[in-house]
Amino acid sequence: MKYIDPHIHMVSRTTDDYRRMALAGCVAITEPAFWAGFDRSSPQGFLDYYRQLTDTEPRRAAQYGIRHHCWICVNPKEAEDAGFAREVMSLIPEFLEKDNVLGVGEIGLNKNSRN
Incomplete structure (x- = not known):
């Protein structure tokens, strides 16, 4: 049986995971942008991350016959600094x-901050 994984974070997974997913029948995934476990120190860090989601991960997935789609955002935790968040958001439109970007996400609330 073939399946689609609607929410998975492959940037933190190994290529072996793509292989295992393909063997299990995965044909497509959607990957929302998320907090990397550390706060990025500049908008350039997001630019690199967005390129990984839109270029690197689709190539890795395609090696195993998996279509990779993603969502782009600045996550709530790193959006605490409004000026920084605006700089990052200015990168998103491009x-x-x-073709593989479905829209804006992962969005949500940050329970660790005022927002």
Whole structure:
């Protein structure tokens, strides 16, 4: 049976995981942008991350016959600094034009902050 994984974070997974998923019948995934476990120190860090989601991960997935789609965002934790968040958000429109980008996400609330 073939399946689609609607929410998975492959940037933190090994290529072996793509192989195992393909063997189990995975044909497509959607990967929302998320907090990396550390706060990025500049908008350039997000630019690199967005390129990984839109270029690197689709190539890795395609090696195993899996279609990779993603969502682009600045996560709530790193959006605490409004000026920083605006800089990052100014980068997003160019990525929304990419074929594998479904829209804006992962969005939510940050329980560790005022927002």
